[in-house]
Amino acid sequence: MTRQIASRLAPLFLCAALAAGMAAPAINAKTEVAECEVPADLQVVSAGLPRLAAKLRARQPVVIVAIGGASTKGAAAGAPELAYPHRLQVALAHVYPDVPFKVVNKGVPRQSAQQMFERFPSDVFAEDPVLVIWEAGIVDAVRGFEIDDFAGAMQQGIEELKNRAIDIVLMDMQFSRSTATVINFERYLNTLHRVGDLNQVYVFPRFAMMRYWSEQNVFNFDEVAADERAKLAAKVYDCIGRRMAHSLRIGIQ
Secondary structure, X not given: OOHHHHHHHHXXXXXXXXXXXXXXXXXXXXXXXXXXXXXXXXXXXXXXXXXHHHHHHOOOOEEEEEEEOHHHHOOOOOOHXXXXXXXXXHHHHHHOXXXXXXXXXXXXXXXOHHHXXXXXXXXXXXXXXXXXXXXXXXXXXXXXXXXXXXXXXXXXXXXXXXXXXXXXXXXXXXXXXXXXXXXXXXXXXXXXXXXXXXXXXXXXXXXXXXXXXXXXXXXXXXOOOHHHHHHHHHHHHHHHHHHHHHHHHXXXX
């Protein structure tokens, strides 16, 4: 990484998110209600979640595993309860108060899609989930891994999950204006969505949602004061958890 690029990225990275290339987002002053809103076309869910739906209809306990990198772990916010998986659990419990929810956070920073896939036996299957949310593509893009290798790892993971009758949601990468100018996310973003489409798996469009928030100045992802990053990142994670809960509700209908 050149000194010029490093200087542009440095203010955006936090703790374990450094190697993953994830920006620590900031939040503009807006009302709490408006902060998490997105256009309707960003909440279109094209693939169903039949096993999750069956669990909810029967009011049986639901276990969800969220596997991914630093942004799943919630490194930028600084505490597990502020990460998006826990915020998702809170949002789902609010909507379905008579269903016990457990969202297991299996975020490990600095891992490629292949490395995440290799954790499936210990970190996913051992939890016996009805749904897996797989956030991937960030490290692969930052390190410039071969697209075919990235696609192959995602395909293997999807096939393993389907063979075990586990519902799947993929999640694409985060967005910030600064990182988007120095890291070529587009190829990996398109590949992730193409793999999802080919396998009839819903891809949660986090990148597009965060870009929308940035364009609308709901959240300002750049030029964040160091002492504000953790608090503001937690706000974004909360919005992602709430938007994911909304998508899951659509997927079970």
